[in-house]
Amino acid sequence: MKLNTGSLKNFGIHIIIVIIVMAVATLLFFYSYLPLVTNKGESITVPDLHGLNMKDIDDFITKRNLRYEINDSTYSDEHPPLTILKQYPKPGSKVKENRKIFISVNRVTPPNVPFPHQLIGSSSLKGAEAVLKSTELKPGKILYKPSPFFDLVLDMKWNGKSLKEGDMIPKGSVIDLIAGDGHAARNFKAPKLVGLELEEALFYIKGVRLATGIITVENDTTEQKSFVIKQHPGEGQNVQLGDLVDLWIVPETDSLYQLLFQSEETDGSLDQ
Structure with a gap:
């Protein structure tokens, strides 16, 4: 049987064409389609x-x-309103595309x-300033008015108005x-001074420019709060600047202390 030379030539050409097509398809698969599919889930660095x-x-x-979602709002006077304060995931984290970033935004108006x-009439300036800062309020001007109680907070004002119990600011x-x-x-x-805790009584004595005299411990006050049950000179007696004030103290568990305050509560209820 005699082979047709032309047919063999055509067959060879077809084989070469098929090989070329397959090579091109393989290259396209590995260098175009596959990277496209793979990169679709590529990680993104969180900004x-x-x-x-x-x-x-x-x-x-x-x-x-x-994407993003606001999941919290808080207030900071150190940043403008609607400023982003926090985020999750953190900056630099690796996430998939279309991941949702949760953010916390600074409120437009501060909460009250x-x-x-409780600071009025019972706290020193230093103590009041510390409490104000801890409650995220700011100490402003310090004004003084005549009073024997040096540095005792006598009033507190916001925008020129005195504040009272129950006010929200x-x-x-x-x-x-x-002060x-x-x-x-x-x-x-x-x-x-009778009925006050020892530290409070000492503060008052110093505030009115008297001096602490002898402190008599009537019972063991170790690791307990001590309260004044007696003083000399007594309440309302005439004193001068620099006079000594003697104190008698007991722990709050002492029967004398309990009797003292029970009698005061009873007298108060009878007066009503």
Whole structure:
């Protein structure tokens, strides 16, 4: 049987064409299609969103194939309103595209906090300033007025108005403090110290420019709060600047202390 030379030639050409097509297809698969499919789930580095304003966040996030959701709002007077304060995942984390970033945004208006009324008449300036800072309020101007109680907080004002128990004020508000200047007549009446905790009594003695005399411990006060059950000079007696005040103290578990306050509560209820 005689083979047709032309047919063999055509067959060879077809084989070569098939090989070329397969080679091209293989190259396209590995260098075009496969990378496209693989890179679809490629990880993305989470950008740092801290300090950005919400009006700028949409384009910033969309361009990076990510999403966001506000899951919290808090207040900081150190940043403008609607500033991003926190984010999760953290900057630099690796995530898949279209991942949702949770953000915390600075509130437009500050929340209200209760006014610490307990400071008036019982706290020194230093103590009041510490409490204000701990409640995220700011100590403002310090004004003095005549009073024998030096540095004792006599009043607190916000925007020029005196504050009272139950008042709510915006977080970050500036509170002005009015304190005693320690100037008083040389002769005055001794304050009531009976019933006060020892530390509070010593503060009052110093505030009115008297001096602490002998402190008599009537019972063991180790590791317990001590309270004044007797004083000399007594409440209302005439004293002068620098006079000594003697104190008698007992622990709060002592029967004398309990009897003292039970009698005071009983007298108070009878007066009503």
